[in-house]
Amino acid sequence: MSLVLPRTALSISEPDSLDHDGVVRFVRALEEYGHRMVWLPEVAGREAFTTAALVLARTDRLIVGNGVARALERVPKSAGSAARDLAAGYPGRYVLGLGVSGAVRERGVGPLPFLRAYLDGIDQIAADVPRVLGAYSEGITKLAANRADGLITFLVPPEHTRWARETAGPDLFLSVVQWAVAGRDRAAARDVARERLAYYLKLPHQIAKLTRLGFTSADLAPPGSDRLVDALVACGTPEQIRESARAQYDAGATQVALTLVGPLDDAKLAAYRALAEEN
Template identity: 30%
Template sequence: MDMTITVTPELGTIGIWRHYSGIPPELAHTIEGAGYGAIWLGGSPPANLASAEEVLDATESIVVATGIVNIWSADAPEVAESFHRIEKKHPGRFLLGVGAGHPEATQEYKKPYEALVDYLDALDEGGVPIGRRVLAALGPKVLKLSADRTAGAHPYLTTPEHTAEARAILGPDKVLAPEHKVVLDTDPKRARDIGRPPVNNPYLHLRNYTNNLERLGYSKEEIGDGGSDRLIDALVAHGNAAAIAQRLGQHIDAGASHVIVHALPDQADPSEVYREIAAAFL
């Protein structure tokens, strides 16, 4: 099979990120109706990709992407079979995001770069086209791999400054879809109190994220002890919808092709947040 022939789905400029278990049909309808171009399913969806298929079944045209399938827990041949099942049922609407997670998550985490290469080789063998997959990528080496072997990159927990660096590595034509957390609240202290816990636990204790933040200029002191206000403000946009839209737009200005809204707190119904931000951004 020619791995270059399948066109990458059109994601639009804005999408949402939510755990794969938290997208009931009515919420999927709300997201699609608000004008978002993609729903990204986080939390390491299983290799059967049933959660993606369910969201696709419940919607009409929005793209569904995984953010991300974990290479250590999802067998590549099974993922490839699942991809083809979904593609047959919903042609052109699914984007496979894969990644190596982080070393603290599994005892089997060894040589993640080589494991990613092997996984992409297995997806090639399974007929998953280059244009229908992206990599979770933070550092330069994996960003380069994203450019060489996939449609692009899906960075998580980053800033517009990282987006600019990633675009320089990816080149002008690849997908660059960073996730950004948001709290729709105009009280800065209250917004930080909501945003800090999900940033601190687990991400400020995982070295792939902390190394990336240090590369971006944040000190160990700022990263430690729950994250400084400056760091939390950089990673969690807050304020009214217009202020949040402006922050998200900085990713687009820095070179993102698509920016992904992650509404906090995760346990709350995000419907109104999604509506207000889309109205301000689109």
């Protein structure tokens, strides 16, 4: 299956801190501004498939991807059935994204064989649903090239994007989630970014990924060095943020999905509106 999705997208964490009506107002605003696709990470508070169903049902045109649903949270039958129904109910508007962390080793299996077997289960139920894998390792990146329609990466500099493109091959859809802090200078942006980054600097698979990219233990010690934050987080005006996105495209990304870090206030909504102008 050839995966064709908008060149720009958003990866939105705001639903984790919003109630039902707040989520509806927020995603409707994004659609009204002109955004065409959102990825929904499954990090805290909200279940992947019910949130995707809510966003699909309360918008008219937005393409919605689980970016990514945690495979450890549910058996393949549950994920496949949910994905199949969403794809059937909203043709052309839904993408299944799956990911797994090193926590799977507590079950006595590595991430690669676990996800390979998981996809076998998905194939029995939802083989025709477009799907991407969240991956940083060589093994799962190659699995995405062989068993999925695309790859989605998160918290990576362009150097990783270049490696992922070389590893996955020239044709696989590659979405890169790019963090950004809008409307602030670099020093202020670092403070905002560090509040969000603190969670990820406690996760072994994120630490392992960033270590492979050349960051030192000093860089990765909370709250993260200036070097680390500057490599992972864009900042400034909408045009400056787009310039950071262009570096990811130049490195091989098919799509860049922006995550605006910081509180959801009027300034952030204005940034969302401005970033939609060139969609």
